Amino acid sequence: MTLTPSRSEFLTIRGLRCHVRHWGRDGAPKLFMLHGWMDVGASFQFVVDALQGDWHVIAPDWRGFGLSQRTAADTYWFPDYLADLDAILRHYSPEQAVNLLGHSMGGNVVGLYAGARPERIRKLINLEGAGLRGARPEQAPGRYAKWMDSLLEKPEMRNYPSRAAVAARLQKTNPRLSDERADFLSQHWAAQNDAGEWEILGDPLHKNPGPLPYHVDDVMACWKAISAPVLWVEADQTNMWDWMGDKAEGRAELERRLAHLRDVRCKMVHDAGHMLHHDQPVALAQMIEEFLGS
Numbered sequence: 001m002t003l004t005p006s007r008s009e010f011l012t013i014r015g016l017r018c019h020v021r022h023w024g025r026d027g028a029p030k031l032f033m034l035h036g037w038m039d040v041g042a043s044f045q046f047v048v049d050a051l052q053g054d055w056h057v058i059a060p061d062w063r064g065f066g067l068s069q070r071t072a073a074d075t076y077w078f079p080d081y082l083a084d085l086d087a088i089l090r091h092y093s094p095e096q097a098v099n100l101l102g103h104s105m106g107g108n109v110v111g112l113y114a115g116a117r118p119e120r121i122r123k124l125i126n127l128e129g130a131g132l133r134g135a136r137p138e139q140a141p142g143r144y145a146k147w148m149d150s151l152l153e154k155p156e157m158r159n160y161p162s163r164a165a166v167a168a169r170l171q172k173t174n175p176r177l178s179d180e181r182a183d184f185l186s187q188h189w190a191a192q193n194d195a196g197e198w199e200i201l202g203d204p205l206h207k208n209p210g211p212l213p214y215h216v217d218d219v220m221a222c223w224k225a226i227s228a229p230v231l232w233v234e235a236d237q238t239n240m241w242d243w244m245g246d247k248a249e250g251r252a253e254l255e256r257r258l259a260h261l262r263d264v265r266c267k268m269v270h271d272a273g274h275m276l277h278h279d280q281p282v283a284l285a286q287m288i289e290e291f292l293g294s
Contacts, residue, residue, distance in 0.1 A: 001180045004049050006042070008067070013087045014080075019067035020060045020088070023048045028056040030093055031292070034085065035059065036104030036129075038202045040066035042188035043103075046181060047277050050285035053293075060088055062106075064203035066188065074151055076206055081109045082116065089120060097228075099292055101125035103277060108219075114230075115222025123292055125231045127284075128274055130254050132243050135213030147211035155204035159197040166190045166198050176272070176279045185278075216257075223260040230264040231291040233284065235272035265291065 009020045021041040033044045041059030048057050061068040063084060064076060071080075089098055099122050102110035107129015114121045135143070160166045166189060167182035177185070190198040234240070244250035258264055267287050272279035 001184070002049065003045060003184070006045070006048075010067075011088070011091060013063075013084050013091075016063050016071070016084075017069040018060055018063070018084070018088070020058060023057040023059075024055045026056060028054045029099070029292075030056050030058060030096075031099045031101065031288075032089070032092075033057060033059040034100070034102040034106030034110055035062065035065070036102075036106050038065070038200070038206065039103070040188050040201060042066070043185065044277060045184065046281035047285050047288070050282040051289060052285070053289055058088075058092055060084075064206060066201050070203040071205070074205065075147075075208065075210060076203075078109075078210065078212075081105075082113050085109060085113050086117065097122040099123050099125075101127065101288070102129050103127040104129055104274065111226070112219065112222045114228060115225035118225055118227040121226070121228040123231070124226065124228050125233065125288060125291065127233050127276060128235065128238060128240055130240055130244060130257060131216065131219055132214040133245055134216035140213060143209070143213060144211050146209050150208040155207045157200045157202065157204045157207075159193070159199050160190065161197060163187060163190065163192075163198055166200075174273060174275050174278060176275075181278060220257060220260045223257065224262070226261060228263070229291075230261050231287065232258060232261075232264055232266045233276065233287060234266075234268060235274060235276040235279065236268055236270050237273045238276075239274050 004023050006021050006023045009022060011018045011020060035041055035043050041061050044059050062081060064070045097120055100110050107126040108131055110124060111126055111129055114124045160169065163186045166186040170182045170185055171177045190200050193199050241247045241250040244253060258266065269276045269280045269283055277284055
């Protein structure tokens with residue numbers, strides 16, 4: 001497995017130290033890639049390896065993930081991701097509209113951002129960032145109670161005895177991962193602590209539920225405001241339905257949501273699950289470059 005070399009940079013973004021991974025040539029067209037929940041920017045390595053064109057790929061670790069600093073607060077607030085992204089784009093591309101890609105949680109963030117700042121986006125790529133089930137008003141009391149209860153206990157992550165054990169954990173979640181890819185991801189997904197154990201590079205606080213409901217209508221208003229062309233990509237063996245409803249219900253709701261995008265192209269990646277950038281990076285890279293070049 002031949003890996004495209006990357007380099008790290010650290011920025012102070014809204015008071016937190018943010019890690020940003022770069023691939024490619026400075027001065028080449030920029031492509032920003034935003035990872036999902038409990039993932040890291042290095043997760044896009046295999047897609048970068050498969051790109052044929054001359055690109056400068058920029059992939060930050062969201063706050064509290066990877067090598068980026070964790071928040072000092074007791075809760076991660078979703079709007080902070082949008083503000084962090086805004087600061088990152090102003091740093092690297094203060095004047096030019098950008099090519100922006102997001103996976104899963106990152107896809108949710110870029111979809112909202114592209115509606116709030118439509119003039120900042122040249123083209124948008126959303127990899128299975130469809131969102132959650134819509135909240136109902138009667139769920140609010142229980143949701144606030146669950147959030148307050150979660151603040152009473154410190155959440156923890158499981159540690160692993162070796163990096164090989166971390167790789168095995170990744171392969172358990174995604175059996176499609178080859179040994180080489182799992183080994184690569186393990187060294188960016190975890191780090192060895194003073195006790196010699198391997199800790200996941202994700203703040204355990206991310207496991208806590210947030211108090212605010214998911215308002216689908218608000219999200220769709222943002223999607224409707226997106227002016228850039230959008231490429232929607234999903235996997236044929238996705239488990240998106242775990243957080244959108246059963247498959248039949250979720251499929252219908254997904255189609256309803258996609259109809260809010262004024263200029264969207266939909267693509268399917270075959271023989272892939274939700275981590276489609278790991279499962280079929282060559283096919284995904286080809287879709288990305290065809291879309292960006294069109």
